Amino acid sequence: MSTVLERRTVRIPPALVTALVFLLLWQVFTMWGPLAGTSVPTATTTVVTFVRLLGDSATYSALGQTLLMAVVGFVIAVVLAIPVGILVGLSRFAFLSSKFTMDFFKVIPPIVIIPVTILVFGPTIRMGIFLVAFAIVFALAIQTAYGVRDADVVLLETMRCYRLGIVKQIRYARLPSAAPFIAVGIRISASAALVVAVVAGLIGGAPGLGRAILLSQAGGLSDVTFALVLLLGLLGIVVSRTVTWIQNRTIFWANR
Amino acid sequence: MSTEISIEHVSMEFRTPEEVKHVLDDVSYSVTPGHFVSIVGPSGVGKTTLLRILTGLTQPTSGHVAVDGVPVKGSPAGLAVVLQDYTRSLMPWLTVEKNISLPLLNEKLSKAEIKERIGASLEEVGLSGVERSYPWQLSGGMQQRVSIARALAVRPRLLIMDEPFASVDAQTRFDLEDLVLKVKDDFGITTLMVTHDIDEAVYLSDEIVVLYGKPAKVRDVVPVDVGASRSQIETRNSQRFADLRTHVYAMVRGLE
Numbered sequence: 206m207s208t209v210l211e212r213r214t215v216r217i218p219p220a221l222v223t224a225l226v227f228l229l230l231w232q233v234f235t236m237w238g239p240l241a242g243t244s245v246p247t248a249t250t251t252v253v254t255f256v257r258l259l260g261d262s263a264t265y266s267a268l269g270q271t272l273l274m275a276v277v278g279f280v281i282a283v284v285l286a287i288p289v290g291i292l293v294g295l296s297r298f299a300f301l302s303s304k305f306t307m308d309f310f311k312v313i314p315p316i317v318i319i320p321v322t323i324l325v326f327g328p329t330i331r332m333g334i335f336l337v338a339f340a341i342v343f344a345l346a347i348q349t350a351y352g353v354r355d356a357d358v359v360l361l362e363t364m365r366c367y368r369l370g371i372v373k374q375i376r377y378a379r380l381p382s383a384a385p386f387i388a389v390g391i392r393i394s395a396s397a398a399l400v401v402a403v404v405a406g407l408i409g410g411a412p413g414l415g416r417a418i419l420l421s422q423a424g425g426l427s428d429v430t431f432a433l434v435l436l437l438g439l440l441g442i443v444v445s446r447t448v449t450w451i452q453n454r455t456i457f458w459a460n461r
Numbered sequence: 462m463s464t465e466i467s468i469e470h471v472s473m474e475f476r477t478p479e480e481v482k483h484v485l486d487d488v489s490y491s492v493t494p495g496h497f498v499s500i501v502g503p504s505g506v507g508k509t510t511l512l513r514i515l516t517g518l519t520q521p522t523s524g525h526v527a528v529d530g531v532p533v534k535g536s537p538a539g540l541a542v543v544l545q546d547y548t549r550s551l552m553p554w555l556t557v558e559k560n561i562s563l564p565l566l567n568e569k570l571s572k573a574e575i576k577e578r579i580g581a582s583l584e585e586v587g588l589s590g591v592e593r594s595y596p597w598q599l600s601g602g603m604q605q606r607v608s609i610a611r612a613l614a615v616r617p618r619l620l621i622m623d624e625p626f627a628s629v630d631a632q633t634r635f636d637l638e639d640l641v642l643k644v645k646d647d648f649g650i651t652t653l654m655v656t657h658d659i660d661e662a663v664y665l666s667d668e669i670v671v672l673y674g675k676p677a678k679v680r681d682v683v684p685v686d687v688g689a690s691r692s693q694i695e696t697r698n699s700q701r702f703a704d705l706r707t708h709v710y711a712m713v714r715g716l717e
Contacts, residue, residue: 367564
């Protein structure tokens with residue numbers, strides 16, 4: 206029960222407090238502190254540039270290219286990984302047999318294969334899409350397979366006792382059991398997709414925000430570099446919040 | 462409606478690389494149609510193994526089991542099960558009504574018929590009104606009632622229960638026992654139950670099968686002649702009840 210007094214107090218979002226303190230420290234460090242006079246722009250300069258970039262159509266086309274690579278790569282990975290993960294997870298042999306190879310590809314950092322992808326695709330959107338898909342498809346497939354294998358034996362045996370066949374077992378027991386596992390995989394993959402799409406531009410020269418950051422840095426426009434990083438950070442938060450929001454509504458039984 | 466179960470010379474061995482574990486040795490027994498039979502015995506004697514053979518989940522090493530003269534291969538038609546661990550045998554992602562209707566997917570029923578079955582079985586177990594709830598929103602006793610309702614909804618000819626009341630508190634246990642007696646009076650389904658609770662076995666059963674030994678044999682078959690109508694207070698206080706429970710207890714403990 207909140208009292209009238211308590212209700213009157215102004216509620217400041219807790220997240221805002223730390224963010225403002227951070228901005229303040231940034232400002233202090235770059236104006237009077239050890240970073241003064243370096244190429245690190247002040248918080249206010251960065252924010253001003255950020256606002257200016259929001260009014261620039263080039264920002265949106267770069268943003269669009271990055272999101273295109275992230276989203277298409279992500280969708281391709283999901284469409285491949287989930288059915289493969291389900292099939293592999295259904296068979297103990299297939300799971301044990303494929304795990305080593307999938308683990309092998311999973312642990313290869315996407316940056317390492319950038320030289321090869323440039324040879325094949327050139328510094329293009331297609332290269333970015335491939336890189337994003339490659340970066341997440343194996344982890345997501347393994348995660349899905351784990352989830353399918355995690356289905357409760359008691360539940361599956363109950364279904365067998367009631368003469369419910371393999372298709373119904375997949376539909377009503379295996380897939381829902383795997384859903385929280387797949388959800389974790391998707392949440393991590395969505396953030397990774399964005400990161401890799403940027404890296405594809407930053408290191409591989411693919412179009413989008415990554416290349417914009419690279420070019421601004423080469424041109425000595427450090428305020429633009431920082432403003433773009435700020436934009437990416439905010440974008441990352443939007444992506445992860447959105448995924449979590451969707452999950453809380455679809456896999457309601459897992460976080461009761 | 463009632464079904465005859467015959468168990469003929471059933472032996473069961475589990476082979477591991479280290480040893481051969483001989484669990485059941487030449488077990489033979491026939492369940493009279495419509496009877497309620499409890500299987501008791503020391504922990505680990507092989508009671509659940511015998512039930513698993515009857516549900517077709519496990520094949521015996523030798524011997525035969527048949528339901529109404531049909532050899533058991535896979536779950537026999539008309540079987541319903543209630544297991545100890547209701548949290549693992551009900552699906553958390555389905556509402557109570559969806560859980561109950563799941564085994565009905567095998568039958569070609571209209572939506573109205575399914576709804577009618579769900580309503581009738583929930584009413585039988587005294588749980589009307591929770592159709593739209595999820596199992597985890599209900600108490601343990603209520604969840605086990607849902608399991609029983611799910612079993613009744615398939616209009617079973619044979620009901621198999623593996624320690625159905627072992628995970629609920631004492632008061633709920635008495636309530637559920639009386640519910641099972643009511644179901645028995647209403648439908649006369651041939652029922653086999655494994656229990657550790659000898660009082661419960663005497664209270665509910667028409668006949669008690671005592672398994673004993675390693676490997677287990679049928680030590681004795683005890684007809685329970687405490688009358689057809691039973692009550693928690695009168696039946697449990699009768700001399701005959703006390704004699705039977707002492708007799709069965711002594712056998713389970715290897716004292717007789």
